[in-house]
Amino acid sequence: MEATEITEVRIEAPAKINLYLDILKRRSDGYHEVEMIMQTVSLFDVVTIRKTDDCDISLTCTCKIADRPQNNTAYIAAEKFFAHTKIENSGVNISVKKKIPQGAGLAGGSADASAVLVGLDRLFSTGLPKNELAKIGEQIGADVPFCIYGGTMLAAGTGTTLKPLPAMPKCWMIIVKPSFFVSTKGAYEASDRCVSMPRFQTASRLISAIKAEDLHGIAKNLYNRFESVLNLEEVSEIKGMLNKNGALNSCMTGTGSAIYGIFDDEEKAQTCKKVLSTAYDQVFLATPVK
Numbered sequence: 001m002e003a004t005e006i007t008e009v010r011i012e013a014p015a016k017i018n019l020y021l022d023i024l025k026r027r028s029d030g031y032h033e034v035e036m037i038m039q040t041v042s043l044f045d046v047v048t049i050r051k052t053d054d055c056d057i058s059l060t061c062t063c064k065i066a067d068r069p070q071n072n073t074a075y076i077a078a079e080k081f082f083a084h085t086k087i088e089n090s091g092v093n094i095s096v097k098k099k100i101p102q103g104a105g106l107a108g109g110s111a112d113a114s115a116v117l118v119g120l121d122r123l124f125s126t127g128l129p130k131n132e133l134a135k136i137g138e139q140i141g142a143d144v145p146f147c148i149y150g151g152t153m154l155a156a157g158t159g160t161t162l163k164p165l166p167a168m169p170k171c172w173m174i175i176v177k178p179s180f181f182v183s184t185k186g187a188y189e190a191s192d193r194c195v196s197m198p199r200f201q202t203a204s205r206l207i208s209a210i211k212a213e214d215l216h217g218i219a220k221n222l223y224n225r226f227e228s229v230l231n232l233e234e235v236s237e238i239k240g241m242l243n244k245n246g247a248l249n250s251c252m253t254g255t256g257s258a259i260y261g262i263f264d265d266e267e268k269a270q271t272c273k274k275v276l277s278t279a280y281d282q283v284f285l286a287t288p289v290k
Helices: 073-085 108-123 130-138 144-149 184-192 204-211 215-220 225-230 233-244 266-277
Strands: 008-026 032-051 057-061 092-097 152-156 161-164 172-177 249-252 259-263 282-286
Touching: 008 108, 008 144, 008 172, 008 184, 008 225, 008 249, 032 108, 032 172, 032 204, 032 282, 057 073, 073 092, 073 108, 073 130, 092 108, 108 130, 108 144, 130 144, 144 152, 144 161, 172 233, 172 266, 184 225, 204 215, 215 259, 225 249, 233 249, 233 259, 233 266, 259 266, 266 282
Parallel strands: 057 092
Antiparallel strands: 008 032, 032 092, 032 152, 152 161, 172 259, 172 282, 249 259
């Protein structure tokens, strides 16, 4: 009996948060050396890829695509996949159902790109190992390789040199996306003007807490250098609200503007979500994803 050809795949693409983010230096090529600990969380976009007969890549999204579809990370991922595998594209439609807020430091675009790579690998039965998919992903964005692997990872270099860490202990997170956006390019330019700013800490204490499954130790050692670089008043206000309403600690993710708080009790997290939802439209309850 012949195997039934797969004509459609559906992939959940999880967001990421930064438990730790430090900028070490600006390289001569304009990129930045960073040290990060990243964690996938249960806030998902859903990417559906379907074979078509029009010999083209088409893209639909529940959110507005600001520019040409060809500039979208999901579209670029499909182009890179077909170029790498040398598969002649008979046509695919990529449908993205967005839930991860855009411009939030949650890697929504990178998550979608990684889902397209994983989905096309399944759809065309290419059987590429994760490290090969990650290599393709590097050409799209620095967070794409991490999004392919997921879980808890230490990232170095430009963010693409990854080392697995033990899974986070059970906890709950409230993620808040304020109405303003932060330009990633502008944030790194601001960091270049703060070269004399001393390093707050290294990632070693946080790594030790993760290995010890010490949630309070993890929360105590959350760090994002962009908080002090950008010094955004509303970020500080949201962190204060999260901490006041039961979070063990809170932190901005990526270059912002989303902020999350870590909770050791689901009921406290749910109560905090209700409180924050009276002031902000985009408030999410999530848990770590392995």
